[in-house]
Amino acid sequence: MVERLYLDWNASAPTCPAAREAAIAALLAGGNASSVHAEGRASRGIVETTRRAIGQRFGVSHEGVTFTSGGTEANVMALRPGVTRDGTAPVERLITAATEHPAVLAGAGFHPHDVTVLPVDSDGRVRPERLDAALNADPRPALVSLMAANNETGILTDPALFTLARERGAVTHTDAVQAFGRVPEAAMPADLVTVSGHKIGAPPGVGALIRRAGVTVPPLIRGGGQERGARGGTENVPAIAGLAAALEGPAADPLAWRDTEAARNAFEASLLEKFPEATIFGRAAPRLPNTSLFALGAPAELALIGLDLAGIAVSSGSACSSGKVSVSHVLIAMGVSDAVARCAIRASVGPLGAERAFERFLVALGEVIVPMTR
Numbered sequence: 001m002v003e004r005l006y007l008d009w010n011a012s013a014p015t016c017p018a019a020r021e022a023a024i025a026a027l028l029a030g031g032n033a034s035s036v037h038a039e040g041r042a043s044r045g046i047v048e049t050t051r052r053a054i055g056q057r058f059g060v061s062h063e064g065v066t067f068t069s070g071g072t073e074a075n076v077m078a079l080r081p082g083v084t085r086d087g088t089a090p091v092e093r094l095i096t097a098a099t100e101h102p103a104v105l106a107g108a109g110f111h112p113h114d115v116t117v118l119p120v121d122s123d124g125r126v127r128p129e130r131l132d133a134a135l136n137a138d139p140r141p142a143l144v145s146l147m148a149a150n151n152e153t154g155i156l157t158d159p160a161l162f163t164l165a166r167e168r169g170a171v172t173h174t175d176a177v178q179a180f181g182r183v184p185e186a187a188m189p190a191d192l193v194t195v196s197g198h199k200i201g202a203p204p205g206v207g208a209l210i211r212r213a214g215v216t217v218p219p220l221i222r223g224g225g226q227e228r229g230a231r232g233g234t235e236n237v238p239a240i241a242g243l244a245a246a247l248e249g250p251a252a253d254p255l256a257w258r259d260t261e262a263a264r265n266a267f268e269a270s271l272l273e274k275f276p277e278a279t280i281f282g283r284a285a286p287r288l289p290n291t292s293l294f295a296l297g298a299p300a301e302l303a304l305i306g307l308d309l310a311g312i313a314v315s316s317g318s319a320c321s322s323g324k325v326s327v328s329h330v331l332i333a334m335g336v337s338d339a340v341a342r343c344a345i346r347a348s349v350g351p352l353g354a355e356r357a358f359e360r361f362l363v364a365l366g367e368v369i370v371p372m373t374r
């Protein structure tokens, strides 16, 4: 049996051992965080400790952290008319970018007429003048949502765009699902920030929307008053317990990811030596340290199967729609041809052992992909 090599951390990080243990302990203990008895109070303790830990990382009060079922729900909750900052008029329109996650691009609560989708340049970045023009084009209060890091390319959004939008009076949101834990929080200076547990080693099914002071978001799910009325539904205590443990692990520590960048860069240099015809996407832009998206000329669909048989798990294009290999809207937005985009393979490593992982991957690419391109 060939040893598996998991290079799909952007889809989901493996649940880290401490998170698994914490989640199991919470499952065994049981208890509803809204109950007054000892079991309930213990669950409440887990929820509130985790809330404080997340708030601290972003420099916001624990009251600014609302637990959700994950990144998708936090995005949908944030992107709705009615969001306000400092008591100003509620936002009525959304400005976002063509490379965003589908949950954001779908416009959440905004009517399609009220959604402006900004183009990106060939480096996958929004030009400030485009944002400026969109802000000036309509006097209605805007919500600007730009992802901190792209899930396919790893390309980072320039934090200066949030400053620009704020200066124009817009409320800002960032989908930091991929960036959280991998780059410092300072790179995500938005009024509203979305994070998700399963990208940093927590069990799936938990995320959070982080609100800076003065920002209000109407509840998306009304119910039994949980989360101080911000989000109805019994909190997922085992996943939240896992999230607390994952926050202490390497996948949530930007320092732990630092060596990954050197390993990724060395891999890409070797890739171009070995396959001079390779295209590496977003190489000129600042990127997440762990992500490499490239095309070698073999259809991604075949490449993924070949690599899987060789023991290696990678992804093509959008991680959230894995299982369905469709052409990447991110690459198309960057001006990549349909034919090249269909060959895009994404490798995303974890914070430990990246160098060895990329070395084995490079060898496997030679063995699997070369026969496909002849």
Ligand code: PLP
Pocket: 010, 011, 069, 070, 071, 072, 073, 101, 103, 147, 149, 150, 151, 175, 177, 178, 196, 197, 198, 205, 206, 207, 319, 320
């Ligand atoms: N946003 C980005 C950038 C993502 O990569 C993903 C998932 O891959 C999501 C949002 C959705 O997060 P979740 O799976 O927690 O709903």
